[in-house]
Amino acid sequence: MKQFFKFVLASMLGVFIMGIIVVLILAAVIAGVVSSAGSEKSTDVEPNSIMHMAFTTPITERTPNNPLAGLSFLGLNSEKSIGLNDILANIKKAKKDGNIKGIFLDESYMSSGQATTEEIRNALIDFKKSKKFVIAYSEVYTQGFYYLATAADKVYINPKGIFEFTGFSSQTTFLKGALDKLGIEAQIIKVGTFKSAVEPLVLTKMSDPNRLQVTSYLGSLYDHFLTGISKSRGINKDSLFNYANEGSVQFPEDALRLKLVDGLKYKDEILDDLKTRTGTPLKSNLASVELGDYTKSKSDNVKDDDDDASSNRIAIVYANGEITGGDGDDNSIGSERISRAIRKVRLDNKVKAVVLRVNSPGGSSLASDVIWREVALTKKVKPIIVSMGDYAASGGYYISCAADSIFAEPNTITGSIGIFAILPNMQKLFNDKLGVTFDGVKTGKYADLGDISRPLSPEERAILQNNVNHGYDDFTKAVAAGRGKTQEYINSIGQGRVWTGAQAIKIGLVDRLGNINDAVASAAKKAKLKNYNLVAYPEQKSIFNQIDGDLTSQMRTKMMQSELGDNYRVYMQIKGITQIMRTPQARLPYDIVIK
Template identity: 45%
Template sequence: MFLLGIGIFSAATSDDVPEVKENTVLVIDISKPMMEQRVEQGLPIPGAQADDMMGLHDVIAAIDAAAKEPKIKGIYLVGANNALGFANSTELRHALLRFKQSKKFMYAYANYYEQRAYELAAVADFIYMNPAGSLDWQGFGVQLAFFKDALDKLGVAPEIFYAGQFKSATEPYRLTKMSEANRLQMTDMLQQLYSHFLQNIASSRPKADTAALRVLAHELGMQAAQDAVTAGLIDKLLYDDEVKEIIAKKTGAANIEKINFMAVKDFIEVALQAKEQPTDKIAVIYAEGEIVNGKSGDGTIGGETIRQLLRKARFDKNVKAVVLRVNSPGGSALASEVIWREVELVKKEKPLVVSMGDYAASGGYFISCGADSIFAQPGTLTGSIGVYSMLFDASKLMSQKLGITFDEVSTAPAASMGTPFRSMSAVERRFFQNGVDSTYQQFLRKVANGRGMTIAAVDSVAQGRVWSGNTAITNGLADKIGTLQDAIACAARMAKITSYSLRQWPEVESLWDKLFNEKKDQQTSMAITIQQQLGVEFATAWKHIQLLKQQAGTPQMRLPFFVMPPANGK
């Protein structure tokens, strides 16, 4: 067992870099989940199925490196689904467009295409699809669940406090349908995302225009595979072996089995292998997930963790600038405040630029607003400047449904304030609402100071409303449309450096970290298992229940909905 353990460890920690052969074709599966940074889910045991998730920016770096690598002849883009959100999908799309400037080929193939996967495939020189496949084309839609009637039947009364007429995170518990304010913001946001999506398709496919694409969706005009060819969205209907015959001829391979395919995951190791690093550095700090108190965990941004990383960058004399990559719907107001403070301290000593991912909303915007410059994508969901707090009164459920009653003694009337087993008094409700209102005013002041706006101007675009990246720039909440690479280049200009290397934090956990962090591994495995067994929708519901437990009674700066990859193209 000891020798076996050494063998596994040696294989897992080997420094061997995969070999790039002549006439290699880089394979990118766009259906594979990608985080901002790569995530190693467990011990990389030889022969076992790998659950690791690639890092989006590692993939982008690999694509840029492939454009310059003489042995790479082209890219084979596969996958029927797009696992990325709107903004990060745009970042990957820009990398593919840059690759095309190398004049190397790019072919895309799938048995069928979900419409947002097609947005990436549209970049390719030729798009092929299985003759029995289909191209989903029915527009974008959002469906929200409301629980008020269910809570009424159970005898559970939500105690809700919020600031901002668009702060709709609490609506599922107090309403049976969207408020008019929420319907307005959701409609506007969806239309902007859809318009940007159609513009991307039209720019890549000369025979398509946005008006015709809208008509196709309205009339469900993409019934059969041939309809996609007729519309100019698919070049040819072919089987997998026929597409590979084309690639074989393009690369000079004797047959399809002799094509030198290389997965992008393997080429990442080549692209990122150690090179001589300049002394001057730009720190890229990734803040991805829900904002929580304490340390970062699975899919969360720990206020203490990010504070320590920002402080580390502040005191490192070789770090000349900092880029904070934010991909967060928000969360704890207190943890957001902890991060905001450290952003302010960094900014006094060196440039700090924020790059927004799929979302940087509510608390995610709170930690961004003080930056020297803010970059977003058109599909970034941001703003949501508002606050809420929520508890539940389950006293009727206990007494009328279960026959359980409670009694108490205390030294003050509000000693048990926040308990779910009695109703709140008017004084206690006022206490919670005052806390929410106070936090909202602090939010407005911090945005006003960070963005050089008046509090009244911020309040006019706040009220909890969610904005797209484009509108955020118009409203003064962001500065420029751009990728993470653009944000890094901006930070370098502000720091007046031309030669630099990147220092990326938090660092990806080593094998030893995995061995001695069993609890986190168990949490990660549980989340993955739930998603695999129940699907994305039920996994999101489970996550929602966990969040309700975490945020009970504490002020929250959070996006009013979960953002997740579309199901069935919607």
């Protein structure tokens, strides 16, 4: 027995020491990576280069502050991604760079919202004003990537490739049948005829009002999509509609015949074409720079008249993701973190104006109000302009409405002015399915209000409905005050209804159609600034916080995606339900999935 304990203790000590060694090695590796990242050299751009653009990872609002990007660790790849901020900045810089002769838009899967794609597309159109070329090529054209590609001078597809051109569709997953089988009742308290976020829990198909609004905004998005292609390709919009409606594009040859593309070419032929355009001998390597690497370029050939040493600043505050209480992170809007950032720039005398970049489907109504308060206070002392991304709806619109001016893209999803709350009644699940019962005592009639083991009483439901009504009243008052409208008018266009940016400008929810650069220019004009520097808030997370969060999250996500496959989206929707069954919500319908 004595020998046994000696063996166990020795083994435990060995494991402990080995653990310390592994931690120390890992810390050294991380420190080395961080150190090398901090001293990273600038990217050299050769003469007669092309900028290679290929979007293979989701496009975020800001490039992640991640020195480990591109590295593999424990079988997990930390993918190198670039944010919209650097994409737009790099295209603008390349326009003035004498070493960059053109842009090669390579096969991509546009994992981005339509407004994000719109901003990149418009930047490419502006790039062409320099008389430099843009060439697009792909083996597979999704509708999103094709829309982006139509900004190019020439659009090519692989002779055996796939060309998707079928129109838009939007689908919702309804969970009521599953909840019924489980014995769970979703008790809904809401305001807004069109507030359809709750429908998947209580219906098995779309309500008539929801079908009306989805038909309306999907039609608006599709009309803008066809209009953009029509203008770029010189094809009548009605013809484009018929091509999609009749399934006219089956093969690449069809796309060429209908002038949707300019040619059928293999990749080697595209590369030879690019060499010819840049004056590169066909037997030599094509000089190119990756879009992400170009961020670090310091080319002497960049003619930039925008740089200055001004002490005046315009702050861009990025509010990205669902709105929650607490700090949140770079992909979620924590009311503490964002309100603190707005407060900081409001009190900073060097900051003369603020651009609030909102890309959010909404979330907690309370958290939204906390952020709205800081926007309203900022407006009293300095200009604050909102730039809307893919989404700025419900709570995302709430935090926007107090600004001096609101910019949106035509295909931004916005509006959805409404409030709802969900409380599950799991009595049948507990009693009938699991055989679990509950009993207890309470000191007041409403002491256990919110208990999920039983249904709401009529009095309890009235209390919750009153709270939701009160939240909606606050919401519509805030919008009315911010937009200079009556509360009655806001209620008439509210009711939870979703609008596109193109629709919203007509009803007064948006002031101008434009991108983040337009919003910055407007802020500068309002602050009477000619020279200024841009500063971004809130501060991005440190590398050590990212390691803990990103790798753990990536491991969990990969495992779930591997197990669930196509059902992963349904899992995420169910997960979202459990997260919102806490406080009143001002958010979009669950998933606006447009294919």
